[in-house]
Amino acid sequence: MKRHGKSSKQVRTRKKSAGRSAAKAERARSGHSGATGKKKERVKIGIVAIQGDFAAHAAMLQGLGAETVEVRTVKDLEGCDGIVLPGGESTTQLQFLQEEGLSDAIRTFSRQGGAVFGTCAGAILLATEVRNPAQESLGLLDMTVLRNGYGRQLASDVFFEPSTLKKDPLEMVFIRGPIIEDLGKDIAVLARHDGKPALVEKGNVLAATFHPELTDDPTVHEHFLQMAAKGAAKAATAR
Numbered sequence: 001m002k003r004h005g006k007s008s009k010q011v012r013t014r015k016k017s018a019g020r021s022a023a024k025a026e027r028a029r030s031g032h033s034g035a036t037g038k039k040k041e042r043v044k045i046g047i048v049a050i051q052g053d054f055a056a057h058a059a060m061l062q063g064l065g066a067e068t069v070e071v072r073t074v075k076d077l078e079g080c081d082g083i084v085l086p087g088g089e090s091t092t093q094l095q096f097l098q099e100e101g102l103s104d105a106i107r108t109f110s111r112q113g114g115a116v117f118g119t120c121a122g123a124i125l126l127a128t129e130v131r132n133p134a135q136e137s138l139g140l141l142d143m144t145v146l147r148n149g150y151g152r153q154l155a156s157d158v159f160f161e162p163s164t165l166k167k168d169p170l171e172m173v174f175i176r177g178p179i180i181e182d183l184g185k186d187i188a189v190l191a192r193h194d195g196k197p198a199l200v201e202k203g204n205v206l207a208a209t210f211h212p213e214l215t216d217d218p219t220v221h222e223h224f225l226q227m228a229a230k231g232a233a234k235a236a237t238a239r
């Protein structure tokens with residue numbers, strides 16, 4: 001769990017590198033070059049904040065220029081363009097989401113075009129089938145995941161693997177992550193680890209079995225903000 005012990009210095013470094021990408025994300029988000037000078041509202045991302053590493057997602061997304069809000073009730077989701085389901089303990093998170101009516105609210109949010117991003121435990125919550133042990137889930141991505149697929153304690157480590165998102169390898173921090181065993185045919189694989197899909201997406205739903213929020217690399221969050229911005233643009237056109 002090397003990366004969990006990040007110092008504030010490391011976090012500052014990440015914010016700086018995320019800041020450099022902010023202009024790029026902003027242009028992507030608003031769908032036109034900054035040269036037009038037209039000021040648009042910022043993309044707003046809700047982050048499920050029950051337990052786990054939600055603060056790391058918030059820091060990364062704010063560094064990219066997004067507005068973030070902690071989500072603990074259905075009302076917190078109002079006005080969000082995207083939602084993040086962070087890492088942590090999927091059983092605990094699932095129970096809370098169900099008790100609060102948030103599982104249904106997130107399903108509806110996704111159906112209406114809101115972008116959804118699950119990391120590690122969050123990816124488990126998005127799957128249609130969960131094993132080891134079996135548990136219920138939101139069923140937003142057609143995949144079967146094996147919880148603690150790399151082992152419970154020892155299989156937490158950092159790897160660099162190619163992805164479709166950038167030229168350089170992507171840093172992947174695994175912490176008791178799941179393995180995606182089966183994937184629906186229409187789901188795109190953006191990166192793999194050990195030959196298994198590790199970053200996958202379909203439409204407005206993105207899932208990572210690792211923790212991009214615990215690295216200095218904003219690539220995956222930038223991609224998610226672009227997905228959220230697309231949904232927001234569509235919703236604005238439909239209005």
Ligand code: GLN
Pocket residue numbers: 086087088089090091119120121122124147148175176177178
């Ligand atoms: N092992 C956890 C679970 O099954 C996920 C771990 C994580 O999110 N880092 O819920």
